Each structure stands twice: as C-alpha cells, then as structure tokens.
Amino acid sequence: xxxxxxxxxxxxxxxxxxxxxxxxxxxxxxxxxxxxxxxxxxxxxxxxxxxxxxxxxxxxxxxxxxxxxxxxxxxxxxxxxxxxxxxxxxxxxxxxxxxxxxxxxxxxxxxxxxxxxxxxxxxxxxxxxxxxxxxxxxxxxxxxxxxxxxxxxxxxxxxxxxxxxxxxxxxxxxxxxxxxxxxxxxxxxxxxxxxxxxxxxxxxxxxxxxxxxxxxxxxxxxxxxxxxxxxxxxxxxxxxxxxxxxxxxxxxxxxxxxxxxxxxxxxxxxxxxxxxxxxxxxxxxx
Numbered sequence: 700x701x702x703x704x705x706x707x708x709x710x711x712x713x714x715x716x717x718x719x720x721x722x723x724x725x726x727x728x729x730x731x732x733x734x735x736x737x738x739x740x741x742x743x744x745x746x747x748x749x750x751x752x753x754x755x756x757x758x759x760x761x762x763x764x765x766x767x768x769x770x771x772x773x774x775x776x777x778x779x780x781x782x783x784x785x786x787x788x789x790x791x792x793x794x795x796x797x798x799x800x801x802x803x804x805x806x807x808x809x810x811x812x813x814x815x816x817x818x819x820x821x822x823x824x825x826x827x828x829x830x831x832x833x834x835x836x837x838x839x840x841x842x843x844x845x846x847x848x849x850x851x852x853x854x855x856x857x858x859x860x861x862x863x864x865x866x867x868x869x870x871x872x873x874x875x876x877x878x879x880x881x882x883x884x885x886x887x888x889x890x891x892x893x894x895x896x897x898x899x900x901x902x903x904x905x906x907x908x909x910x911x912x913x914x915x916x917x918x919x920x921x922x923x924x925x926x927x928x929x930x931x932x933x934x935x936x937x938x939x940x941x942x943x944x945x946x947x948x949x950x951x952x953x954x955x956x957x958x959x960x961x962x963x964x965x966x967x968x969x970x971x972x973x974x975x976x977x978x979x980x981x982x983x984x985x
Contacts, residue, residue: 711765711788712822712837712955715812718760719826719833722753726795726828728810728855729753736802739777744868745798749780753794753810761778761790763963768841775924782921782977784948786817791925796830796875806830811900813925816901821925825900834904834930842907842933851936851957852909857888857964862913863902865895865917867972877970884968903927906955907934913965915941917972937962941969948980 724961729749736747754774756831761768769789776782784791791813795801801808806829813823822837834849837931842849862885866878874964882893894911895911899919905911907930928938939945941952943966950976957964 704816708816708821709837711814712824712835714761714764715790715814715822715824716833716835718757719810719812719824721760722757722794723826723831725749725753725756725803726808726810730804730828734802734985739944741857741868741870743799743870745802746774746777747798747802748796749797749801750795753764754792756903757792757794757812758790765790771921773920776920776922781980782949782980784815784818784921789815793900793922795931796900796923800897805897807896807901808896809900811926813922813929813943815863815925815926816946818948820925821911822930823905823929825926825930827901829906831984834907834927836907836930836933838929838933840933842930844904844908849904849908849930851907851931851934852912852934852959855958855960856960857885857890860890861960862890862893862909862965863896863905863911863914864893865897865899865902865916865919867916867974869918869972869974874972877972878917880893882918887966888968898979899923900927903931903955905908906936906957907931909934909957913954913961915965916970917941917952917953918974919951919953921951921977921981924948924953928953928955939966941971951975951977 772792793811795807825834938955
C-alpha cells in the first residue's frame, strides 16, 4: 500500500464512522415508529422501509464523497443489483443487521460498513444502534470498541467455550435437522453453551471482544461478514471458511474464533448447509 492509499483509506474510515453514527440515529428513531414489514427470499427474511431508507442515506452520502467507488448493499442487492466484488474500492453495507430484532424492538441491531480494495478487506465499522457501542478496525491498525483496544479470547478448550451462531433464512425440515444437529454436536462436546442473538455482525463483534470463543453460520451474506471479519482479525482472531480453508466472502458461510485451534474444532463438527452464493449470476445456468 502506498502512503497516498494509506491516507485515503484512513479518510474513508473516518467518513464511515461518521455515517454509521448518523444511520444509527435514524434506526433509533425508526424503531419507535410503526413499521411497514415485508419479506424477501423467504417469509422469515424480513425487510422494512427503514432498511431501505438507511441504505439510501449511507450510499448517497458515500457516493457524493467517493463517486468512483463501488457499492454492495443488502437492499440494493435484494432489488436486483448484482453482488460482485472487484478490485475497485468497494463499500459493503448492511443498513440494519438484525431486521427481525428491529421489527420486534429486540435490542440487538447494528449498522455495518465494510470496505475492500483489490478484494482485500481494509476496514470495518459496526454501530450498535440500541446502546451506541462502536466497533472499528483497520487492517494493520488494531481493533477497538468505543476507542478502547479489544482482544479475542485465547481459550482453546471447547469445554470452556461459549459458541454463537444464527439460524439462517432456510427453515425447511431438512435444513433445520442439520442446523440442530450441528448445535447438538457442540453442546455435547460439551461447550459451555450455544447462543443465538439475531444479529450476525454483533455476534461476530462478541468474538472480537472475547465475550465468546467461536461463531459459525451458513446462510449469512457478505455484508454480514465484511466489517466484522476485519474487526476479529485485528483483535487477534481468525475468520475462515466452514471447510477450514480461507474465508470466501461470497460463499455465505463462516467460522470465526479467537484461536485457530478453536476454529478448526468447530469446523470438524459441522455438517454443511447449502446456500446460493452472493455472486451467483441468475442469467448463467449452473
């Protein structure tokens, strides 16, 4: 990275922090209002007017400041825009992570803004909309919660581990059987426990702070992973594919942990659940 690029990406991160706060205030007000709720890919994949409003706010602000950059957003992708990561500077945005929580006013909702250059994640900003906690990290510069350094748990013993996960949008009997089977294997290890909080990004932030030892999921999206992956890595953790290989941002699956040993243990317990890739082209036959 050149010094000019280093300065530029730092300025981008400053803007991301500012817009995350602004978007968070919109979410804080919107949660008090009556919500217009609809569904996307499945009846449990919810979207509200606030999701679209917040994404429009974030992208329009960023486009004004960085007109040459590319954008991947949850709601624009749902509306039909192709979800393709190129070498160009790219913002990866989840305007309201935890939409179901938002609908029910359950206090686990976040704005997530990730940034990638040449397909490498450069920084991540995640704002907890209910309590105002701000998680930030930039590649090579450390990870922070409200400005204070954070570090992952280095616990390697599964019997002393708290594991986090999320269900995903698929709820057919076969998928649920695999999901519950994966959870059963970890509970039988025996892990201290398995938790589901309804927000992938905030769950991943709990890995970065050391509040939990590992996270796994099938069915999340690139905008759920991008910002959090930088934060976990800069806090000393690892983020990998459920196969045990390198993270594939578009694969819709992830294992994150404070240590590689813990991540590898979780990988060995998992039976995979198949989801269509984020960068799948519907115009191309499989």
